[in-house]
Amino acid sequence: MNPRMLVMARESRGMTQKDLAQAAGVPQGTLSKAENGSTELSEDKLQRLADVLRYPRHVLEWTDPVYGFGSSSFYHRKQQTLPQTTLRKIQANVNFLSMRLRRLSSSIDIKAPFSVPCYDEGEYPSATEVARSIRARWMLPMGPIDSVIAMLESAGVYVVRRDLGSPRISAISVWRPGENPMMVLNEGMSADRERFTMCHELGHWVMHSEPPLEEGRAEREADDFAAELLMPAAEIRPQLHGIDLAKAAALKRYWKTAMSALIRRARDLEVITPSRYRSLCVQMSQHGFSRNEPVEVAREEPTVVDAMVRIHLAEHGYSRRELADVVGLRSDEFLGEFPGPAVGGLRRVQ
Ligand SMILES: [Zn+2]
Structure with a gap:
């Protein structure tokens, strides 16, 4: 034992x-x-x-090795205010999840065309430049990123959505040495927030493989990275002129980023003055948009983990019970965690 x-x-x-x-x-x-x-x-x-x-x-x-919060393999946002017992439960479940995915992927060859690059501390240019290099490296077309999840999966990242047990955490990402990176999204986020969060976490992987000395700087860089990746300055700057709430809502539909992120982008790119920015923030809050923005962005769905389950069941001849045992779960819990394709057609078998 x-x-x-x-x-x-x-x-x-x-x-x-x-x-x-x-x-x-x-x-x-x-x-x-x-x-x-x-x-x-x-x-x-x-x-x-x-x-x-x-x-x-x-x-x-x-x-398997077990990683904890604070290790360089384990990224998270806004966990400081959670009780220790909650943190330890989340940490244990995320570790288990990555161990399960490792077992699920060990006999399957899923080739990703790209990979996540890692810069050494201090070796990267600005976060903005790094985001541009990712767009070039992963051959992303101009304009909005159609699906951030598809983009990550094309770079070998496993994306899963789970209830992390507290709304204070938006996502946790784990990259165990020698394995595929894994991003766990907390249930209950809007699609635009999920997209920004995933790009933010990606920024940490690319730039902060060693924990940086100053956490505030790392967070700013990850945000700058996400903003440039999702809303490239060269393309979006002209569109941000004269931004108001109506225009922000229209741009949200196109760029699939929050109105608040677009207004902030306008300030950061100095298209609007700081006082205009504050005034727009007040208007957002007066309309109740700080909590609940209009314009719903379509939710993205991961596909790779489902595909790994399907290959085991349909091609490798595993029963669900056997596959549950391989990944260390009982059958009932396995069905909840990895529903995969249904026999009988509730979910489409590709
Ligand atoms: Zn962060």
């Missing part, structure tokens, strides 16, 4: 040592020692723990 996996399995269920010990009928002291690696548990106790935690028993043997 790998003690680290026992801890992670417990934390992924949001359970304390006491909760788990009681539910599994194991003395808390024994469980504590087992989690520290200072005692071995009998097979019977291990099975009871696995049952309570609702994981196949072999998950407790996995030896």
